[in-house]
Amino acid sequence: LEPSDPTGITLVETSTPGEVTITWTPVTTDIRGNNLDPEFVTYRIYSEGSQSNLLFSNISGTSKTFKALDDTSVQTFVQYSIVAETKGGISNYVYSPLLPIGPAYSTPYHESFAEGKASHIFGIYPEDYALWSTYTTEDSEIESQDGDNGFLGSEGSYSEDTGTFDTGKIDLSGLTTPTLTFYIYNIIGEDEANNNELSVSVVHNGNSTLLETFKMYELSDKDGWVKVEVSLNDYKDQIIQLRLFSHHALLPYILIDNIRIDNLNGSGIETTVDSSTKIYGGTGKIIVTGANGQTLSIFTPDGRLISTQKVTETDCHLTTIPGIYIVKVGQFATKVVVK
Template sequence: MLLISLKNLSVGEAKGASAPAAPSDLTATTRTNGELKADIALTAPTLDLNGDALESLESVRLMRNDSLIHTFDSPAPGAELTYVDEVPECSRYTYSAVAVNGSGESPAIETSAFVGVLEPSNPTGISLTEGSKPGEVILKWTPVTTDIRNNTLDPAFVTYRIYGGDGLATLLFDGITGDSYTFQATDDVSTQSFVQYALVAETRGGISDFMNSPLLPLGPAYATPFVESFANGTPATIIGLYSDNLATWKGFTNETGIESQDGDNGFFGSEGSYLQDSATFVTGKIDLSGLETPTLTFYTYNIVDGEDRDINTLRVSAIANGTVQEVKSFQICDLGDQEGWLKVEASLEAYKSQTIQLEFTSLHALYPYIFIDNLRIDNYGASAIETATSASVFIAGGQGEIIIARATHERVEVFTIDGHLVTQQTIAAPEYRLPLTPGIYIARVGQTTQKVIVK
């Protein structure tokens, strides 16, 4: 038995031999600049179905997904025809065309194409600065001009979203145009705190990756002398962490087997797992006004293990007016051969009277740890703070008090660890006892400055 299977069989009126042949060269090219448009091109037929030359055509009809979208009236045979089709959404469409004359309609020519916009490339050049009002911020970026395949995008068809909150996952603003946006980040600027946002570019074809802004401290800057001792492994001032470089900065205590440099059971460190791991942290704002010779001092721990030298690297930079400038970079082993805490000093005189932040970046080249402690900014030479006494003045912490000796009639200033003035008094006795609540303080008498712990 012979079986014949037919698919897509249609029955209709027979086309006359003088009906046009099908149009040719039908193309649909999507615009990648952000518009939801396709440029359609085709050529009107020159022959009829019998192979004879056509004298004229009544029309050429253009369809999208079988719906008529345009009619070319009375085109010349062989004419090159064009049309710009604006589609409702990004999608794949089927275009077809037929030619018509007095003898009938031609067979259809057909093509398919995706029409629409791709996702934009990621925003770059993102900066975050303080605005003119307290708690106001300005987020800026370089306008996105390409999609994810590097096709040119018209910036007029790109909008932006700003996310914040926990995990930078809360949508704050959308539909933003241009290259910046100013908004109120917080109404409470009584103390310093960090803010950060994520910027997303958007076209009708989708969104870019989330791109984070830098961390920005808002609120009053810390005064000098500035001290961060990481007592009990906890910073007393705000610290901003960048965690995208595999290593991590965090607090440590003496339980690690290393005693803190200044005896307060705490220090800060970068922990990495692999060679070339790195991490960065930034301080809050620090006002250098009043310092004639501003100088940064801190201690780092030199690890010695047989013949292996501590070739881990630490880079310290200052951030002022949005510009990051390196002030010190070294391998730990360059500071000395002995194991233990070694002092580091860097001049900040280039930033005299300015407000800055400090940025610390670790690079692990051998050991998994890089430790720092007793970070201070004061006049050059005043970093003798780490000694408990001087030749003429004695300063020590006690039970609910600070004890000061050999400084009668001198003036004592007491600061919190983050630089806020607690009290200032004139010393009225050879052994002066100043009552204070338990905590860590900085006491300054004349040229002598001392960190003390009141229990």
């Protein structure tokens, strides 16, 4: 008879860049529960992705260390499948956890899914019934929270469908009051309260810890984007992942936008520009008026500083390539789109 499925699968990075170790619990029974001598059980490891390929076979132990990534300059998710094998046949394929390997993202961390595309890696689980994916206004007829024509959503087909979304690794070093903020799109149920839920967890050292669960009907009594906040103070100076878990109890969609990890109220990027200063994007340029004598800084959407300078004129025109930017003047900032 075929062996039972492998269990207890773990996947971790080693101290060698690009190398991982996968482990599992020894299979000791067949599919009917009869005892098997572990000495007569071997294992195969398959890659996961668009094509699943056999990587290793005839493994007699319960772990394998190998090079998973050649280019260690960019963070990437990896995942594998384990199969147990005896003379009686093979087990089902069992997924390992998703694991991000490579350099962690720095903070401030910002993901806005501009134009329906993510600027950082994220992982979803193929066995989930609800699917996380990016959307544009054209896809959904809903305006993004920050006006960049993109956001993230979980879609369930049936009541009780769930889905999991993992970010890559994020380094909280340097933040004194690390805080997660993002926006949830509140949808009011027509006949009954929207009981959909979104849970936020932190994955740290391989363990997932639930931080907070947001119930849609508690967010607001109106349709629209609602800002939420979660403290990450317990993970100061650590490398973490965020895990979002969607539970569809009523409506098919749970939508979020403008994910940010920064100091609590420490970034001007979430504030608006005061009435005396105007910042907007033009064709091939950023236009700033009413900021004479103030410091002007330009950031990428994920918080990387591009340039900084002191404004010396009332009407300032800055030539730049098309794209989305965060422009900060003094203590105020806003997002602009340059065409």
